[in-house]
Amino acid sequence: MDKLRDFLKSWPGRILLILCLSPLALLGVESYFGGSVDPNQIAQVGEASVGLSEYQNAVNSRRSEILEQLDDASLLNEDVLHQQVLKGLVDRTLLEQQAGKLGMTVSDDTINRLLRQEQVFLDANGEFSNDQFSNFLRQRGMNKEQLFAEFRNQLSLDQLNASIVGTAIYPMQAVSQLIGLQLEARNLWVHRFNWQDYQAKVKLTQADIKSYYDANKGDLKSAAMVDLAYIQLDPATIKIDEVTEEEIEQQYEAYKQSSAVVDEREISQILVTGDKSKARADQIKMRLDKGEAFAAVAKKDSDDPSGADGGAIGRFNPAVFGNDADAVTNALQGLSVGDISAPIKTSFGYQIFTVTQDNGTQVPTIESMRSELSAKAKEYKRQTVYADKVTAINDMAADGLSIADIAQQEAVALKRIKDYRKNNNTSVLSQPVVIKQAFDEFTIQDQAVTSGIGVGTGTIWAQPSNYRPTQTLSLKAAMPQITQTLLKQKASALALKDAQSIAAGIKSASDINKQAVNFQSLGQTNRQTTLLSEKERSLAFSQQAPANGVVALTSVTETGATVIVGDRIETEQQAQLSEVEQAQTARIIRDNLGQDQLQDYLDYLRLVYKVEVNESNMAGAQGR
Structure with missing residues (x-):
């Protein structure tokens, strides 16, 4: 039961899919709780089957797990991924049938008791919460009966697994001998x-x-080979024009939005109108710079009704200023509480502003961020040009242009690899995803240019020619x-x-x-x-x-x-392991032996239950 409890501790958070490639890990909960099995089958396993949708979900989940660990997605071998996922699902189905045949099951009372101990279903007082349990089921689109059925199936598999793996025996004397060899x-x-x-x-x-x-x-x-012509595009090699002030300002606005920066500054103004408004505004600014109070000057000299309130016009809102919004925004740029702007000309006359209160986030000035914003604007521009080029080349490839014509039109260097191998490929393009597309049946038949293939940080397009299939060599x-x-x-x-x-x-x-x-x-x-x-x-x-x-x-x-x-x-006596360390070593050895025994048992089950793979559906699922 401890083994079951260990499993349960991690079960709720992984209920959508647990699928690893190790035989011991085949016993994880699968992602088919919520819906019916697709009638299209990938494999018939005895009286049960592996559905197409089940298979595709498992492939997508496993692919996501692997890609999280890879810096370069082109290193993922899709063929191996599909083969291993199919093997995992077939192995699980074999074990499910055998567990049922052997009568391994778990009662509803046992499942109820175990679920009531799960932390995810407990309220603040440590009591089982029906509301939390109901929410859990609703979020996963399943009912209690479905959960119990799948959970019972999972625990039955654990029982079968324990009965196989637990029989692995490796005596301590043999462990000591093994350790002695290493020393x-x-x-x-x-x-x-x-x-x-x-x-x-x-x-x-x-x-x-x-x-x-x-x-x-x-x-x-002979190795299957083609002669490969290809072009490669990388964002780092894209030449772009210098960024403009407008592009830097766009990055600045994007920064403020992404940082959830809110301008909560309260402002006051002095408005000067009339024929001599410019001279008057300059004189007022000089007085303010000498220390006169802004509110007092506004009451005496502002031509705006707000002057009666010391020029206060509330929280800064650019929309209030209409066509003058940009000019006012620039004037207020970087002003802190007590700072006074220079007089600016607007459609109302000449205006002078001050910040009286600031309850918002402090916004770095555009000048203080200019270097960072310029780099971001340049990278954004580079990526935009790169994306446009990728789209254009993909369109040309789809229209049937040769790789040489595309290279010439886009001014990209055309590279070639003679005797590009399908197996044991050690060329600069040895990534599985490239090899797969280069030896695609239709690509070879039409001698077509592939669509863009992501490799590292860039994209390549390839065109195979002179295909030589594998064949027995002459003397x-x-x-x-x-x-x-x-x-x-x-x-x-x-x-x-x-x-x-x-x-x-x-x-x-x-x-x-x-x-x-x-x-x-x-x-x-x-x-x-x-x-x-x-x-x-x-x-x-x-x-x-x-x-x-x-x-x-x-x-x-x-x-x-x-x-x-x-x-x-x-x-080496000084390196002898303690009794605890020897016991841990023995446990590891026995686990490894148990995994071997489980694989042997699965091989036996393949003789008991007929396994038939629908190659046509497999090919369709793999995009072949």
Whole structure:
């Protein structure tokens, strides 16, 4: 029941979809609570089925999870995503049927008891709230019966999972032995013989090549390839004109709106009209600058009725000033309480303003933000031009223009990759999304330009040509590959002979320096060292040395042949794990074994329940 409680703790927040690719995680709640299963099937699993809508929802949810962890969406392999999601749904359906067959179920009383303990359904007093429970169901478009049915199904799967995974046994003695292996260490000396140094001594005959070809013909296949022409567009490379003052002001307004900046300044004014209004306004400003009170001057010299109230006109509202709104706004720009503007000409005459009170957010001046606003305006302009170019190129591709014509028209460099591979692609365009579109059946057939493909921060368009499908190589075509393979094999064998000859002359540590080759001393080394390759690490600890002696070991390796000399293997006592740490290690090992057992059980269920995948619907769901 603890296992069920652990699950329940995270269940409410994840009820819409839990789908991971690990077999153990297949037991999460799925997202089909709220609606009926689509009659279109992706797969028939025994007497049950996986619906098309269920499958598409699972794919979309898993894709979103993965993309949150990727900086570049083009790295997502859609084919693998679809395959793994389908496998997860089929595995779950297999387990559901088996749980039902075995009679694994949970009573309504048990579900009621567990739900009443869930924090999401408790009120402020810690009591179960029917209102919160009802809101939960309403938000998810389901009723109590649907929730209970799915929850019962989930708990049944947990029971089945526990019955499989819980049988994994790995005794503590075996755990201790495994830990002991990881703590083994010895002094090591190593010398490597590079196979390239022996290739001149290798003699290959046509008979050798023909024999290898006949024995391995099924594996000697050409890679599917096209010749790829492409153009690439990146926002950083887009040239734009310098930003204008208007564009900077637009960014400033956008900043104020996004920051929820509200102008709550109370203002007062002095209005001067008549033939000599300019001179009068200047004289008034001089008096104010010398310290005369604004309200007193307004009462005496303002030609506006507001003068009787000291010029007060309330909270600043640009709409009040009509066509003069911009001029007044600029005059008030950056004014704080007590500051007085210069006289400005408006349709009413000459006006002088002051801020008497400010209850709003302090707005940075446009000048204080000019550098930041200019950068934002430039980036916005760049992205706008970029988006227009992407749209224009997509339109040209849809109209059937060649990639060369598009490159010329848009003044973009045309690049080419010869022998662009479908598998084992190491080119600059090795992203799965690019490969998928480059080898799309219709694109190849029409030799069309793909639509824009997002790669990193930019977009590419590609046009494949000269498609060569995978096929068995002829002896002539396979000869370079066979020659290289046999050359390395035979050269490595010669290198191994020299390594064995050296090893035969080493019986003690003093013999190491007597050899015709130089050994590298690695010092005290354990199985986790990165100074040796995986194959060399296995070799280094494969045999114990005699007392007061050393052992010399040899093997063919990835680079040719290696001779490793080691003294006695000892266990690093100081690094021994505590009993608690050993128990934790045992638990991890058993969980891993349980996961393997679960996968074995799923393989067994595939023999019991017939699984048929609707390839046509699968292709449609994948956009093929």
